Amino acid sequence: MLRRELITVRNTLTSDDVREAAASLARRALELPELARARTVAAYVSVGSEPGTLTLLDALRARGVRVLLPALLPDNDLDWGAYAGEGSLARVQHGGGMALFEPTGARLGPGAVTQADVVLLPGLAVDAHGMRLGRGGGSYDRVLSRLEHAGAHPALVVLLYDAEVVDRVPAEAHDRPVHAVVTPSAVRRFGRG
Numbered sequence: 001m002l003r004r005e006l007i008t009v010r011n012t013l014t015s016d017d018v019r020e021a022a023a024s025l026a027r028r029a030l031e032l033p034e035l036a037r038a039r040t041v042a043a044y045v046s047v048g049s050e051p052g053t054l055t056l057l058d059a060l061r062a063r064g065v066r067v068l069l070p071a072l073l074p075d076n077d078l079d080w081g082a083y084a085g086e087g088s089l090a091r092v093q094h095g096g097g098m099a100l101f102e103p104t105g106a107r108l109g110p111g112a113v114t115q116a117d118v119v120l121l122p123g124l125a126v127d128a129h130g131m132r133l134g135r136g137g138g139s140y141d142r143v144l145s146r147l148e149h150a151g152a153h154p155a156l157v158v159l160l161y162d163a164e165v166v167d168r169v170p171a172e173a174h175d176r177p178v179h180a181v182v183t184p185s186a187v188r189r190f191g192r193g
Contacts, residue, residue, distance in 0.1 A: 010049040022052025024184035034155035042116035045101035071102040080112040114150040130177030130190030133169040
């Protein structure tokens with residue numbers, strides 16, 4: 001029910017709202033020390049009314065950061081490819097009407113995410129304990145599990161709108177907290193560990 005409510009609110013945003021939030025998110029995210037030090041960042045391309053990511057992706061690339069973007073596999077796992085600018089993306093239609101922008105270059109395998117210094121995660125909300133509510137497909141749960149099994153410890157950061165930082169989201173035993181959430185007006189940090 002919470003997912004539906006959050007998506008409904010996002011769907012009321014205008015393209016101007018999304019564009020303005022994306023610019024503020026990029027400015028705020030680029031101030032993160034984790035991103036300033038990062039050599040490789042695993043990210044995603046926002047779609048629809050999601051908080052915009054392209055401005056941030058281009059700024060990271062301009063800094064010389066290697067940006068990895070996901071490609072959805074048939075089993076909902078994620079493969080990865082390098083971002084080489086907006087022209088290196090293709091709109092890919094997936095089952096259930098979901099269309100995503102994915103990298104067109106060589107696939108690096110699901111394990112490529114373990115090379116990231118920072119992983120930017122999509123989400124619908126984050127709570128006061130750093131628990132992230134995703135869309136429910138499980139793709140990023142697999143990413144977080146893969147990182148844990150590989151002994152990789154990148155900074156986990158979620159990009160959201162201000163109203164999507166909430167008191168509590170439903171969490172299951174396998175869920176892991178993120179380290180920070182960036183909104184257009186603030187950065188909120190949670191414990192690393």
